[in-house]
Amino acid sequence: MKLKSNIGHLIKESGLRDDVIREAINVKQAQLRKIKLGESFPSVPKLFKLAKLLNRKVDDLYEEEED
Secondary structure, rough: EEEOOOOOHHHHHHHHOOHHHHHHHHOOHHHHHHHHOOOOOHHHHHHHHHHHOOOOOHHHEEEOHHH
């Protein structure tokens, strides 16, 4: 199974600044950039914090891609 990240799009759509998001999920700028690009996966607790911050469900953050 391959996952496609929707995080970058959802963050952009939310209008939240990166510094607010970084502080909320406790990551550095480089790590947030990788998360937004789908190059890195945050831990499960951080996924839940991010989903709450974006007013979304955790399931909204990623979608399954066909192989």
